[in-house]
Amino acid sequence: MTVTAIGRYEFKSRDRLENFHGNQVVYWHWEEHLMYCAALALPLPPSMPFRTVLTDILPGCYNLHPEWSRVEWDTVTWMLDQRPFKPVLDASLAANNIGHKSLLRFWTPGLHGIGGCAT
Amino acid sequence: MSKVSITLQNTDEGRLLVEAIVADNPAAEVSWMPALTKIDCEDRLSLRRETIEARFGRRYDLQELQLSLISLAGNVEEDDDSFTLAWAQGAGSRKA
Amino acid sequence: MNAMPPLPKQRKLSLKERYAHLTRGLGWETTYQPMDKVFPYVSYEGIKIHDWDAWEDPFRLTMDAYWKYQAEKERKLYAVIESFAQNNGHLNITDARYVNALKLFLTGVSPLEYSAHRGYAHVGRHFVGAGPRIACQMQAIDELRHAQTQIHTMSHYNKFFDGLHDPRHMHDRVWYLSVPKSFFEDACSAGPFEFLTAISFSFEYVLTNLLFVPFMSGAAYNGDMATVTFGFSAQSDEARHMTLGLEIIKFMLEQDEANVPIIQKWIDKWFWRGYRLLGLVSMMMDYMLPKRIMSWAEAWEMYFEQAGDALFEDLSRYGIRKPKYHEVASKEKHRLSHEVWSIFYNYTHAAAFHTWMPTEEEMTWLSAKYPDTFDKYYRPRFECWTEMQAEGKRFYNPTLPQLCVTCQIPMGFTEPDDPTTICFRSADYKGERYHFCSDGCKDIFQNEPEKYIQSWLPVHQIYQGNCGGAEVKDVLAWYHLNFGTDNFDYEGSPDQKLWEEWQAQKATNPV
Ligand SMILES: [Fe+2]
Ligand SMILES: [Fe+2]
Numbered sequence: 159m160t161v162t163a164i165g166r167y168e169f170k171s172r173d174r175l176e177n178f179h180g181n182q183v184v185y186w187h188w189e190e191h192l193m194y195c196a197a198l199a200l201p202l203p204p205s206m207p208f209r210t211v212l213t214d215i216l217p218g219c220y221n222l223h224p225e226w227s228r229v230e231w232d233t234v235t236w237m238l239d240q241r242p243f244k245p246v247l248d249a250s251l252a253a254n255n256i257g258h259k260s261l262l263r264f265w266t267p268g269l270h271g272i273g274g275c276a277t
Numbered sequence: 278m279s280k281v282s283i284t285l286q287n288t289d290e291g292r293l294l295v296e297a298i299v300a301d302n303p304a305a306e307v308s309w310m311p312a313l314t315k316i317d318c319e320d321r322l323s324l325r326r327e328t329i330e331a332r333f334g335r336r337y338d339l340q341e342l343q344l345s346l347i348s349l350a351g352n353v354e355e356d357d358d359s360f361t362l363a364w365a366q367g368a369g370s371r372k373a
Numbered sequence: 374m375n376a377m378p379p380l381p382k383q384r385k386l387s388l389k390e391r392y393a394h395l396t397r398g399l400g401w402e403t404t405y406q407p408m409d410k411v412f413p414y415v416s417y418e419g420i421k422i423h424d425w426d427a428w429e430d431p432f433r434l435t436m437d438a439y440w441k442y443q444a445e446k447e448r449k450l451y452a453v454i455e456s457f458a459q460n461n462g463h464l465n466i467t468d469a470r471y472v473n474a475l476k477l478f479l480t481g482v483s484p485l486e487y488s489a490h491r492g493y494a495h496v497g498r499h500f501v502g503a504g505p506r507i508a509c510q511m512q513a514i515d516e517l518r519h520a521q522t523q524i525h526t527m528s529h530y531n532k533f534f535d536g537l538h539d540p541r542h543m544h545d546r547v548w549y550l551s552v553p554k555s556f557f558e559d560a561c562s563a564g565p566f567e568f569l570t571a572i573s574f575s576f577e578y579v580l581t582n583l584l585f586v587p588f589m590s591g592a593a594y595n596g597d598m599a600t601v602t603f604g605f606s607a608q609s610d611e612a613r614h615m616t617l618g619l620e621i622i623k624f625m626l627e628q629d630e631a632n633v634p635i636i637q638k639w640i641d642k643w644f645w646r647g648y649r650l651l652g653l654v655s656m657m658m659d660y661m662l663p664k665r666i667m668s669w670a671e672a673w674e675m676y677f678e679q680a681g682d683a684l685f686e687d688l689s690r691y692g693i694r695k696p697k698y699h700e701v702a703s704k705e706k707h708r709l710s711h712e713v714w715s716i717f718y719n720y721t722h723a724a725a726f727h728t729w730m731p732t733e734e735e736m737t738w739l740s741a742k743y744p745d746t747f748d749k750y751y752r753p754r755f756e757c758w759t760e761m762q763a764e765g766k767r768f769y770n771p772t773l774p775q776l777c778v779t780c781q782i783p784m785g786f787t788e789p790d791d792p793t794t795i796c797f798r799s800a801d802y803k804g805e806r807y808h809f810c811s812d813g814c815k816d817i818f819q820n821e822p823e824k825y826i827q828s829w830l831p832v833h834q835i836y837q838g839n840c841g842g843a844e845v846k847d848v849l850a851w852y853h854l855n856f857g858t859d860n861f862d863y864e865g866s867p868d869q870k871l872w873e874e875w876q877a878q879k880a881t882n883p884v
Contacts, residue, residue, distance in 0.1 A: 161821045162564065164417050171805050171826040173833045183836060185775040185808070190793060193754055195712070195719045195785040196774035197795065201836040219772040222761075239799070239806070259806040261775075261797060273753035276793035279683035284586065286605050310666060312593030312601050313586065340388075340434065343442045344449075346612040347589075347605060348582050350680050352623075352687070353431035353616050357388050364687045 175258040182258040184251065186216065189265045190276040193223055197261065204252035208245045225269045237263045280317045281351030281362040287312050290333075291345045297328045313347055321363035322351070392433035397426060399503040414499045418564040420636075421629035425502025428624050431616050439511055443518070450522060450606045457599040458529050464879075465596040468663040469534070469872035470863055474588070475527055475600065476536040476726040477661070481553045481653060482584070483523040484544040486607075488557040489572060490516035496565035505624075508617050512573075515610040526603040534868050536725040536859040543725055546840070547852045548831035549653075549717070551781045555828065556650050560643075562824075567639050569621045575643030575696075578618035579684070581611060582676040584654050591662040619684075626691040633692050642820070644696030645813035649780040655710035656717065659739065660731065668742035670706040678703060698813040704789045707743050711751040716785045718758065719770035723845055725854050727863035730759045750792050767862050773832045778807045778825055779814035786810045802826065 161167045175182055182204050187197035198219055202211065212231055220226045236243040238254075239261055245254050256262065271277040283298070285291040287309075295314050299305050305318045316322070329337045339360050351362035386394070403411050415422075456462075466472070490513050497509030524540070531537040544550050560571040589604035625632050655669035667675075677699075685695045714728070721728040731739060736755065739747045761768050774783035788796045798809040802822045809815040818825045834840050841851025849856050858867050 161823045162418055164414065167823050169823060169827050171803075172828060173826075173830065173837075174805065177837045178833075179838065181836070183833065187775075187795065187797075189795075192715070192785075192787075192793070192795070193757065193768065194770055195716045196783040197797075198770075198772040199775045199832050199836070200772065222766070222768055222771075224757075240797075257806070259808065261799065261806075261808065263797070272757050275750055275753050277750075277754040277757065279686050280679070281683070282680065286609075310590045312590050312605070340432070340438050340442065343432075343434075343609055343613070344445060345609070347608045348586055349612050349615065350683065352619065355388065355431055355433060364683060365690060 173259070178258075182251070182260075184256055185259070185261040186211075186219070187261070187263045188220060188223075189263055190269070190271045191220075191223055191225070192271065193277050194220065197263075202251060204256075205250045207248055207250055208254050208256075209247040211251070212247070224272070225266075228269060229266050233267050235265045235267070237261075279364045280319055281322050281364060282315060282317045282349060283322060283346070283362060284313055284315045284348040285345050286347055287314055288345060290341075293332045294324070294329065294342070294345055297332050298322065298324055301325050301328050315348075318362075321361060323362075324360040326358050388433050391435050392430065395435050396428075396430075396502075396504040396507055400425070400501065400506075408501070412499055412501050414565050415501055418566050418635070420566040420625055420632050422501070422625075423628055425500075425504070427627065428502050428504035429620070430504060430508050431620060432613055434511065434613070436507075443515075446606050446609060447518070447522075450526075450602050453602040454526055454529070454599055457526075462597075462599055463530060463533060464875060465598075467595040469868050470661065470727070470729060471595045471597065471663050472530055472534045472868065473536075473726040473728075473863070474591075474657045474661040475530055475597075476534075477653065477657065478588070479523065479527045479537055480540040480543045480547065480725060481550055483520055483527075484541060485553055485557050486516050486520035486523065488561060490514075490520060492557070492561045492568055492572060495561070496568050499565045505621065508620075512610075512614055512617065515607075515614070519607040519610070522603045522606060526599045529599065533871065535855065535866070536727075539853045542853045547725060547854070548720075548723065549782075551829060551831050552653065553650060555781050556646055559646065559824070566625065569618070570625075570636060570639040571643040571646070573614060573618035574622045575640060576618075576647045577611065578615045578622075579644065579677070579681065579696075580647040580651060581615070582680070583651055583672055585611060586676070587658055587666050587672050588654070590666045591658065591664075594664045594666055595662055622688070622693075623691075626688070626693065637693055638820070640693065641697040642817050645698055645811075645817060646780065648702050649782060649810075649814065652709055652713045652782060656713040659710035659742075660714045660728075665738060669710045670742065673703070673706045697816070698811070701789045701811065701813065705786070707746040708750065708787065708792050711739075711743070711747065712785050712787065713782075715751075715754065716774075716783050718768070720774070720783070721862060722769045722860050723849065725852070725859050727861065727866050727868065729863040730755055730762065746792060762862070762864065767864075773835065775808060776830045776832050777810035777814050778828050778830065779809055779817050781828065781830060782810060784808065784810050 178201055180203060181201035184200055184202050185197040186200060188194060200215060236245060238256060285294055291314065295307060295316065298316055299307060301324065302318050302322050305316050305322060308315045326337055326339055339355060342360060349362060351364055354361045354363065402408060409416065493509045493513035493516060497506050497513055500506050500509065527537060544554055560568050563571065585604060585608050589601055589608065592600040592604060622636065625636055658665065658669050658672060681695065685693065717724060718728045736752060758768050776782065777784055784795060786796050788794045796811055798812060798815040800807050800815055800819055807818060809818060835848055841847045846856050849860065854860060863869055
């Protein structure tokens with residue numbers, strides 16, 4: 159469908175990759191921990207190894223949660239853009255098929271939030 | 278089956294209008310809230326100029342309602358003597 | 374028995390006659406320029422109008438009556454504003470936390486009044502019939518008055534409280550204000566008939582009761598007589614605007630059967646747009662009013678479920694059904710305000726108003742109003758946050774959130790049937806991914822992707838380097854927000870300190 163308009167109506171996406179100065183935006187969401195109210199948006203270089211996000215980036219995002227220190231990455235299950243996903247930890251985001259505005263959701267077995275109620 | 282509704286300010290004039298509405302529409306249900314009063318009534322509700330004038334003790338132009346109104350629900354029909362809110366009688370009767 | 378003076382000899386014109394003189398025979402077929410050049414926007418949306426004179430303003434307001442009643446409203450309002458200022462009315466509010474609702478109103482809603490003024494002036498020019506032109510002109514003037522009186526009234530609070538100093542600038546820049554701003558710009562950049570369906574019908578008629586009525590009643594309950602007065606002064610115009618909204622819809626529907634599917638699509642779109650916007654109101658009602666009138670869920674039941682049933686039953690004779698996803702909105706009513714408050718609690722360090730955790734007494738109220746959800750899903754979260762704050766570690770989310778491309782709200786809404794899981798929806802368009810908070814927002818995008826790929830999403834704009842810098846402090850400076858006073862929790866804010874000093878003074882020397 160298109161926009162009903164008085165003339166030609168074509169625009170470039172405002173959030174196209176080239177506008178992010180070499181980064182791509184990737185969304186990360188720790189399931190069942192809604193103390194963090196929404197998925198996080200992170201501008202990351204596509205060449206960054208997946209492991210680096212886990213070791214250097216996400217702790218600064220999530221470590222206020224009392225359960226964060228108990229996350230064991232080898233038990234975590236992932237979804238990338240609505241498909242089940244197994245990250246190759248030492249490969250880059252790009253090599254893991256994580257693109258601009260990809261969404262990564264992860265579940266941490268045994269950790270279901272404060273009081274077990276997804277908080 | 279459907280209720281029409283009118284909400285008025287709790288001012289001196291607003292209170293008199295509520296009295297007038299209740300007098301003319303015995304089925305009206307009145308809910309008081311801080312600063313406002315909501316009146317609901319099955320299908321239709323009418324304000325009559327005469328009833329209002331009797332309460333106010335002066336001539337009243339129905340367009341003065343503009344000063345006391347907060348909200349309404351229903352189709353409006355206004356002339357010099359009455360102000361009516363109503364939902365259409367029988368769905369499908371006036372299809373375009 | 375009747376003390377009234379006798380009727381004057383000369384017959385006065387009836388209301389209907391006076392209105393007919395104002396609105397009939399004023400327009401004409403143009404000859405110097407063809408009609409479609411003079412009214413270039415009136416047909417491209419596909420709405421067919423055969424008889425503009427079929428339009429009738431049910432109030433039949435004429436210009437002289439309009440000026441007379443509007444002047445009377447202004448006179449009353451300014452008398453109250455004057456005495457509020459002279460008597461230091463701000464000291465009579467229930468609690469300074471209440472002022473945060475005003476901050477959100479002044480930065481989020483009042484600029485919309487001004488946008489509405491421009492919108493109605495524009496569409497009033499572009500309709501062919503004199504009836505709708507005059508109704509739109511009156512509304513354009515009303516909306517300008519609303520913007521002015523709101524700014525004027527709240528300027529009194531600006532003398533004492535933080536966050537009220539630059540609403541227009543903030544409206545154009547602050548992240549959460551992109552929600553109301555983009556809503557209205559979406560409507561203003563549509564054609565004139567869609568604009569009226571969006572603002573006059575879906576917003577004013579179907580949803581605006583939820584904004585003004587509980588908010589103004591809440592203001593009264595919380596001792597803010599100035600706000601009550603500007604609210605009612607505006608709302609008395611609103612009743613007329615609502616009637617215009619219903620009238621324009623019926624007018625379009627009656628003109629041509631081919632208009633029906635176009636209008637249904639607009640009703641679906643603008644119901645959902647408006648409902649998402651009202652998420653902000655839900656948190657005002659349940660969290661920001663120290664004394665509460667009714668819960669969001671109760672207001673939704675009264676003003677949408679019951680009133681909407683009657684309305685859409687009435688419109689069903691034209692083949693119009695209830696807006697798509699209304700049942701999702703009803704499913705969300707027991708969690709909406711809690712989810713929205715959580716979003717703002719997460720990001721209060723970047724907001725122009727304060728948030729806080731409800732007191733134990735307030736949580737009891739929330740439990741009672743939301744028996745199926747509050748204790749189960751939200752109380753544990755709030756108790757955890759309260760404890761963290763007591764330990765001096767008030768929770769602020771350090772990372773910016775993912776936003777919905779359509780409504781621009783952080784993606785904090787949960788699945789319609791599962792309050793523990795965020796609702797993620799996405800679509801691909803020309804090789805790029807787009808994310809949405811709901812099926813409603815996704816549908817809106819997919820119907821007009823070219824429009825929403827232009828969304829100015831605050832989080833992405835910060836990452837693109839367009840918002841003053843990369844640090845929170847830089848961005849807040851670009852927002853014209855004062856770091857350390859306007860933002861952060863109410864607990865420890867200068868607003869709180871000042872309020873407590875006043876209360877102490879009141880206690881020592883009662884007037
Ligand atoms: Fe307005
Ligand atoms: Fe959305």
